[in-house]
Amino acid sequence: MSSEIAAGPVEQPQPAVERLHVADLHAPADAILSVRDLNVRFNTENGVVHAVRGVDFDLMPGKTLGIVGESGSGKSVTSLAIMGLLPTTAEVSGSVRLKGKELLGLSDKAMCEYRGNELAMVFQDPLSSLTPVYTVGNQIIEALTIHNPTMSKQAKEARAVQLLAMVGIPSPKERLRAFPHEFSGGMRQRVMIAIAIANNPRVLIADEPTTALDVTIQAQVLEVLHTAQEETGAAVVMITHDLGVVAGMADDIMVMYAGRPVETGAVDDIYYNPRMPYTMGLLGAVPRVDVAEKSSLVPIEGMPPNLIHTPTGCSFAPRCPLASDACLEGEPALAPVAGPAAHRAACIKSGSLGGDVDVHDVFAAPPVPVSRFDAIPREERSTVLQLKDVRKHFPLNKGALLKRRIGTVKAVDGLSFDIREGECFSIVGESGSGKTTTLLEIMEFHKDQDGEVVIGGISNKQAADGKTRSAMRRELQMVFQDPTGALDPRFTVYEVLAEPLENAGMNKADTKKRIMELMKLVGLQPDHVNRFPNQFSGGQRQRIGIARALAVNPKLVVLDEPVSALDVSVQAGVINLLDKLRAELGLSYLLVAHDLSVVRHISNRVAVMYLGKIVEIGEVDRVFDNPRHPYTRALLSAIPVPDPHLERTRERIILQGDLPSPLGTPKGCNFATRCPVFAALPAAKQEKCLTLEPPLEHVAPSPAAQTLAADPLPALDQRFACFFPDGELDEDMLVVHESADHHAP
Amino acid sequence: MTNLNAVDPAAVAQDAHLESADVVIGKNTIIFRRFMRNKTAVAGLAIFLTLTVFSFVGGYFTQWDKQTIDPFNIGMPPSAEHYLGTSQAGIDLYAMTVEGTRISILIGLIVGLVSVLVAAVYGCTMAYFGGKVDKVMLFILEALIMMPALLVVAVATSGGGEGLRRDLPSWLLLIIVLLVFSWMGTARLIRSLSMSLMQRDFVKAAQYMGVPARRIVWRHLVPNIGSLLVLDITRGVTGAILAEVAFSFIGIGIKVPDVSLGVLIGGATSQVQTFPWMFWVPLTVMFLLTGSLAMMNDGLRDAFDPSSSSSGSAKKRTALKARVKGNAS
Incomplete structure (x- = not known):
């Protein structure tokens, strides 16, 4: 049972040694790491789980x-x-050889x-893999000290600075004394990589x-x-x-x-x-x-x-x-x-x-569902949700006893958009851009909010009494990101689904009927209603979450990263389900997601948010195919595509740094600190970006289209907030991997 | 092992149903299994149950009761007639121990259960509403913590409260006083735990569905801190038994003619030399009672703690399984 992944160019004539190894059980002599018949067993309450069964590779x-x-x-x-x-409770068998030396069975x-x-490792969660009480310098030096006890202190420090510079941390000498909490997630992962390659x-x-x-x-x-x-x-x-x-x-x-x-x-x-x-x-x-x-x-x-x-x-x-x-x-x-x-x-x-x-x-993929609203032009459909200049500012205080206000976090800063019937509207952006705060503002639906939220004709300004509020709750429901956290572990599925119905005052018999309908609607077996959430897989749990949201027949469903916690294959099923429900029930969605591929697949319109503001909004194909704002361009170029050829030759905009702290935002365009266009602009134009705030403007139809059409064309459904969308990109921020180090067959 | 040969159609259907769901074991089953794996805890449970049963049926094994004086056997060591001897007043110690154990267990269970329940509802309510409600309720709670419980117990059971003492048996009075002063610590713990639960999505989901606050507290918060509550009940029972013993020992708890372990121990301290059995017997019973609860508590913590390694290692368990299978066939 031996397999090997012979690395390297396949089209080249294979050396005799390599050809021999294909037939041989032994690892090639030049393999740095060779794993043979690796088996791992764990014990659980249910019995012994055979987690890894015969993995071989070189x-x-x-x-x-x-x-x-x-x-x-x-x-x-x-x-x-x-x-x-x-853990020592696991049983590991097989062979792991590093440069020919057996590693399995070695003592700790x-x-x-x-x-x-x-052998070094980079872990998934950078937030918890660094010790918070030591400086990053200490932690890098620790890794050096353990394996190089004779190295002098100066040499170790110099090496640490060199490593930090290598992983692209600016001013590495000063940052050596910084603690992990002073770094963002991406920076911490860089430090982890620095430690790993130390x-x-x-x-x-x-x-x-x-x-x-x-x-x-x-x-x-x-x-x-x-x-x-x-x-x-x-x-x-x-x-x-x-x-x-x-x-x-x-x-x-x-x-x-x-x-x-x-x-x-x-x-x-x-x-x-x-x-x-x-x-x-x-x-x-x-x-x-x-x-x-x-x-x-x-x-x-x-x-x-x-x-x-x-x-x-x-x-x-x-x-x-x-x-x-x-x-x-x-x-x-x-x-x-x-x-x-x-x-x-x-x-x-x-x-x-x-x-x-x-x-x-x-795989018999289902046909693309068609909604009855698809044929109706957008302007003629009724509005289910409208946001007018919604703001959410948090004060930033300093001082333990006397609180001094040192700034404001503008989590959401003047947001306006509307969602029509049967439409999926998405908000995308990095974490910290204010997507989730926007959702919470909509869900809270308070009278004293800054700005107006209108849901199904009910404005938050008139939502004083409980009756209006509960009427609004029937128009709007939410599906959460983490399907496990969103379902009470002590409720059976029946109880989970019955809760909104009972709350709406439905009687027992109708509740039961409705629950059976819902189970079928989201593709679950109706006889599973007596099970507990932990008896379902992640995708099924998310289906239960969707069923719960649909229980009271809402017009608008708010989806907060509905598939980001799911596996790819399961994710596809849930996305197809959402698509089908939108078409069959005429639902509208407000989707928040960081995965632009998912957004492109299911939404009709999209808004790109950066630091609480919409920087580009419009029809999804327009925005994705012809992004105007530099941030949208950067976001799109950062998405990896499952296509090796394309991936190797793609031009990629690598944004410098992280989101600026709320105190460090410029007066003008928020994005100026990271903007690849801004970096390449002459100083006079840069001044404009720094002092003036760019308004959201319509994209003009191309000159060619304008000359062709007799009448003036209506504005396209795409707006963006940037003064110099056509500016040159800074070369430092562009990366193209030459295919020199890859040999395409 | 049950008889596996008899084929019950219902059981077969049940099995078929379970077949498809074999990945999942009910949480209660897991907790039960883990608890049963801890031998100390099982022993503790057995001792506690035995003592409880003994305290209820033990009285039938002797003709004496806690009040009848046997004038022929005053201050006698254990004998065939008086299993555990008699006091210097000639009352049968066995009968008194049975009665005392019952009162002590009763006090322990009632105080343990009710105080945890009060604490759960109080703590969850505080956490759910937050803001002003939380502040006021927290103030009441802190005020109660600062109140000298010992003095209040002393006043209620001996000094003032004539009417109370006339109408209520002394053990019931003690239960009430103990209850008032026993729930605050747990309530604070539950408050902080519920505050973190409040951040969970299912509570938010219920709020966004418009479910009223009291329903959320009762249906979502309280059940989810259940494992903590169970641990706190056993701890509360131990605490209440010890408090009763301590109060009765210094003479402000249970009053004669009511008997409790504390009264027995307290009354016998001065005569350890002359009537040793009068001291050692109730003391041993008290140790068994509190000790068994402590043993159980350890096992319960293991059972509820999801990160505990009580499922053992793969190698050991496979061997064990093979052996069990061998026995079964």
């Missing part, structure tokens, strides 16, 4: 291996097993020789290094990882659930499912020529930010198998649309497929699959 020096899979597929456990960081003390020295590791394991970060910061951190790899020549194992993130970085991909690798190969083979239905499904389930064409996403039905029972057949068979009886007879081994030698798939039908098979046909 990692060549300087190459990047991407491990992709859904949560629970064993990616992180694999990396922890390699690092020897699993012996492993410390390797950890942080030749001792020039041969292997760097990055476990979802950017999942907790914003897209613009994600682009920065990926860039830093790239530099770090070039500087140290380390081999990188990149663990992620995001197929876009690894597309541009990895040389090889290993797709994991139910604790086993199900497809391995060079990155182009996996993306353009997947041979395993699971990989195909994963690729089809990701919405694309660069594709306007509307098609349903590919949902993978069902849940990953329970690893307590040893699968008798293919572990993906219960969810696979192509499964036949033959699939249930024994688990297919990872076998080479036709084409490049390194490409292997664990599927008995891999021969009939390939790049030319349409994944939508295989």
Whole structure:
């Protein structure tokens, strides 16, 4: 049961040694890290879980291996097993060799020789992986001290400064004395990377290094990882659930499912020529930010198998649309497929699959739902939500006893937009841009708010009595980000769904009928109503959340990051469901999301927020295809696309730094501190950006269109707030990866 | 092991239903299993239950009761007629111990349960409303904490409160006084816990649905701090039993003719040399009572704590499982 991911250019004639290794069980002599038949078992209340089942791979020096899979597929456990960081209660077997030396079975003390020295790791959550009571300098120096006891103090300090500079932290000498809380999330992740590469590791394991970060910061951190790899020549194992993130970085991909690798190969083979239905499904389930064409996403039905029972057949068979009886007879081994030698798939039908098979046909993606409102022009539909100049300012106080007001946080600063019937309106932006505050302002619906919120014709200015408020609550419901947190763990599904209905004064018999309707509506089995939320998977829980929101037949549903906590394949199902409900029930959505691909897929209109203000608003295809504001352009270019060719040649705007502190915002345009256009402007024009606030203006139709049309054209549905949208971009902020260091087959 | 050969159609249907849901074990089942895995805690539970049963049915095993004086056996050591001997007034110690244990357990359970319930509702209400309501309720709570409980107990049970003492048995009076002074600490703890629960999305969801405040407190907040409440009940029971013993010991708690463990211990301290059984027997029972509760508490904490490692390691458990399976077949 040996497989190897022979890294490197496949089209080159293979050296004899390498060809031998394909047939051989032994690892190639030059592999820096080779894992053979890795198995990990855990004990739980339900029995022994076989979390990793026979993982093999070889990692060549300087190459990047991407491990992709859904949560629970064993990616992180694999990396922890390699690092020897699993709890002692876990049973690990197999072989992990670093430069030919066996790591498994070493004592904790012996492993410390390797950890942080030749093997280093970057964790997912930068907020909790640095000790808050030591300066970052101390923590970097600590990593140096442990493995270089003879190094002088000055040398260590110099090295720490060098490392911080390498990961792109400005004025590294001063920042050495800073504490972790003085750094933002992205900066902390840079420090983590600096610590990881401090001792020039041969292997760097990055476990979802950017999942907790914003897209613009994600682009920065990926860039830093790239530099770090070039500087140290380390081999990188990149663990992620995001197929876009690894597309541009990895040389090889290993797709994991139910604790086993199900497809391995060079990155182009996996993306353009997947041979395993699971990989195909994963690729089809990701919405694309660069594709306007509307098609349903590919949902993978069902849940990953329970690893307590040893699968008798293919572990993906219960969810696979192509499964036949033959699939249930024994688990297919990872076998080479036709084409490049390194490409292997664990599927008995891999021969009939390939790049030319349409994944939508295989997985029977539902047809694109059509709403009855789609045919009606937007202006003729009634308005369900209107915001007029809504503001939310928080005072910023200083001093313990005598509070001095030193500034104002303008979380939401003069927001106006409207949502029509049957429409999905999205708000996008980095965290801290005021998206969630906007939602809360709408949900609070107080009389003394600054600005007017009108929901279904009821204004918050007249919402004095409880009756109007409860009438408004029936128009507007909310779906939360975290499906687990949003459902009371002590309620059965029936009780969860009954709560809003009872509250609306419905009697028992009607409640019961309505609940059965709702369960069917969101695609859950009606006889599951007596279960508790913890008996459902994440996607099903989110469906329950949606059912609860729909219980009282609202016109508008507020969706706060509805799919960000879900796995890709499950996410597709929920997005399709939301799309279907919008069409069938004529719902309107107000969606807040940081994932622009999801936004592009489901919304009609979009607003881009930056520091409490809308910087660009308009029809989604217009804004995404022809972004005018530099911030929108930066956001869009930061989104990784699951397409390796495109990803390698894409021009990327890397924004400098993080969101400015509320005290440091300029008087004029908020974005000036990070703006790539601003940086390249002559001083006279820069002055204008710094002193004047750009208003939201309509995009003029192109001159060509104007000359063609006889009458003056109506303004397009796209507005933006920037003085110099056509300005040159600063070269320092542009990154294009030459394909020199990648060999496309 | 139950008889597995008999096939019950209902059970089969049940099994089939469970088959599909085998990933999930009810939380209560998990808690029960974890508790049962802690042998000390199980022993504690067994001792506590035995004592409770003993305190209710123990009286039937002797013809004596707590008031009848046996003039022929005054201050006698344990014998066949008086299992645990008699006091210097000639009253059967066994009968008194049974009665005393019952009163002590009664006081403990009532005070433990009711004070935690009061604390839960009070704490949750404070946390839910916040603002002014929270401030006022917190002031009342702090004022009660600062009040000298010992003095109030002394006044209520011996000095003033004539009418009260006439109408109520002394143990009921003690329960009431103990209740007034026992819930504040827990209430503060629950307040802070509920405040963090308030940030959870399901509370927000209920608010956005327009569910009234008292329903949210009762249906969402109180059940979700249930595990803490259970721990606090066992702790409260121990505390109440000890408080009763202490108060009765210094003579301001239970009054004769009512008997409690505290009264027995207090009355016997001066005669440890002459009538040792009068001192050691109630003391041992008290130790068993509070000790068993402490043992249980440890197991309960393990059972409720989601991060506890009480499920054991993979290697050990597989071996155990194989053995269990072997036994079953």
